[in-house]
Amino acid sequence: MSEIKVDGKPIDYDADNLLPKHMREGMKRYIEDRRPTGSFLTAVLSNDLMNTLRCADDINRHCLFNYAMWLHNYAPPECYGSPEKVRAWLYDGEGTE
Numbered sequence: 001m002s003e004i005k006v007d008g009k010p011i012d013y014d015a016d017n018l019l020p021k022h023m024r025e026g027m028k029r030y031i032e033d034r035r036p037t038g039s040f041l042t043a044v045l046s047n048d049l050m051n052t053l054r055c056a057d058d059i060n061r062h063c064l065f066n067y068a069m070w071l072h073n074y075a076p077p078e079c080y081g082s083p084e085k086v087r088a089w090l091y092d093g094e095g096t097e
Contacts, residue, residue: 004076015073016069019067023060026038027041027075031079034090038055039055040060042086043055047082
């Protein structure tokens, strides 16, 4: 699989220290390997606020704005935003517009 880039640049999972360290590898596996994530990240990526809050640990609960900032600035827009986009990213291999 070729390296995924956003705006011509490799994805920076450490950017601005927005993502908690314990979540960066899971986000990387989801984006680069198109592997399913746990319930919290799936809820974040699906834009499901209620499940995001229900599944968040103490660290992630305080980082929700940071996730939104990181996704908006560093992630491929095809990989997040709705349950349909997440399913398409994981199983279609191309994402949706």
